[in-house]
Amino acid sequence: QVQLQESGPGLVKPSETLSLTCSVSGGSISSGRYSWSWIRQPAGQGLEWIGFVYTNGNTRYNPSLKSRVTISLDTSKNQFSLELTSVTATDTAVYYCARGFGDGANFFFDSWGQGTLVTVSS
């Protein structure tokens, strides 16, 4: 049973960079069957997919965030990471990491981390 766990600062200042890491256990992040995503949820609101990284390092991002997002893999640590630049208060949310499974090109999310709250405030 794969498990995912987010880590990173809970408070980020406006205009700075939000950085989070997702540690994966119980399975290899290098398995070619999956993608690895970040998804966020502002308090009391719905879910927004941010983007994913494939096991080969290729990425796909939500066009609304593409100019500010980088998602990367660290296979040696069995982790993947999110960087979101130039944050504002609207980036305040619970951030989830999730494993994607599907047809190899498009994915639903079959395992999720518990989520980590990131607040953007000075």
Place this chain on the structure above:
Amino acid sequence: DIVMTQSPDSLAVSLGERAAINCKSSVSVLYSPNNRNYLAWYQQKPGQPPKLLIYWASTRQSGVPDRFSGSGSGTDFTLTISSLQPEDVAVYYCQQYAGNPYTFGQGTKLEIK
């Protein structure tokens, strides 16, 4: 973006009764070459991450009780709980994974009447 619209926004159902949640996509999420609908359903309880219930519109995830079922094709989908249990109180989301970006419905809050 593909817009996913759920109805109703909230729903109260008596224990043991049937609950149905609808999800409509702004464009078809049916991919004709493989005849698959790129539509998933999730359950989210307070303070928890979403949990996958259904994928390919009607395939139940392993371990999900068989009172949960998904149906529909193209642009119109339904999640049905055949006999509501207390532990089913949650917010339910549909998600399309046919197009970039992947998008979710706004959520339907299910409560006990």
